[in-house]
Amino acid sequence: MRLNRNSGLALLLIAVGSLILLNKMGMHTGHLIGYLFPVAMIGLGWLGIKNDRTIIGLILIAIGSLVLIVKLSGLIAILVAIGLIVCGISSLRRKSRAY
Incomplete structure (x- = not known):
């Protein structure tokens, strides 16, 4: 996977979405x-x-x-x-x- 300028934003959005999803599923992220x-x-x-x-x-x-x-x-x-x-x-x- 090649990282370019938009890949950083995409990875950030994936990470934030994952944290929110984990929080909603009961795995509190503090x-x-x-x-x-x-x-x-x-x-x-x-x-x-x-x-x-x-x-x-x-x-x-x-x-x-x-x-x-x-x-x-x-x-x-x-x-x-x-x-x-x-x-x-x-x-x-x-x-x-x-x-």
Whole structure:
């Protein structure tokens, strides 16, 4: 099977359809489906901007981004906490070496 430009989109559609079908058949795919919708909105917004539908594209990207940020807020909070801890430890090490 040769992959060309349209093959990637076809494989993506097959994968997404398979995940939705598995979810409907009772094999829950977890939170993956919940992240799929905002990512699809962002992708459609980018496609809208690419096809000179700037306002609709920006609206879709904004809504999709906000929904994705809300869904990833727990992960973002963990990353911020780890960053604060690392920054605090490095600050303590710098002060202890100066004395």
